Amino acid sequence: MKMNGSNGLALILIAFGVLIILGKLGFILGPLMGYLIPIAMVALGYFGIRNGSRFWGWLILTVGSFALIGKFAGIIGFLVGIGLIVYGASLFKKRPGVY
Template sequence: MRRNTGFAALLIAFGALILFNKLGFHVGHIFGSIMGYVIPLVMVGLGYLGIKNGNKFGWIIAGIGIIIIVSKLASWIIIGLAIGLIGYGFSMLKGKTA
């Protein structure tokens, strides 16, 4: 067996599950939510490999994957920003920061 056989089988399995979901054979809410994060991460990884190999198309794939990830994590990013602002405000009230 070649080195990429396991990765190829994984890609085929993910593709089949996505296709089954689109055809109406649902595999569960938990798996769907996990795949919503796995696919963009795979896109970023494949884009990185493309960039590393000198392919300009890799920038497009990685960029789309990053945009998808940021949009999915936007609520967590906003929560982190809010906590940071609250902490910074309290530190300003205590006089530790200018």
Template structure:
């Protein structure tokens, strides 16, 4: 069987779908997959929304992108908080080092 890009994507989708089903039926596939699946669904929503935009389905495309983006934003809130904290520290240090600020 000759592998091409479409078959590889199909196999990957079947694999992730099977893991999601196993997890829903109580077969624990590990903490790592649970973490990956939590990111996979909103990322898939954004990707399908983009495909909707490309194929002329603007309304459903934007709805999927907005909902998927909001879910991803919630998942990234911890990293965003860390980035803001580091930014405040760097900004505070630069204020202390400068002679006259503002």
């Protein structure tokens, strides 16, 4: 069988469908299944932009990016908290010539 772009897309869609169904049934990947669709949206948006469908590509990429930011909100908040602690602690250090 000769592979072309539509066959590749069909295989990717079938693989994502199988992963989603297995995730809903509780098999493999478990909590990582929630990240699959936003990552796929970002990838599809990127490929859409590269292949000339700029409006739809940017739209899908933006929605996927916001979904990923929502998924990573806890981690981002944790890193912001650590950054604030480190910055606050650095303000206590005395620097030469600064009073």
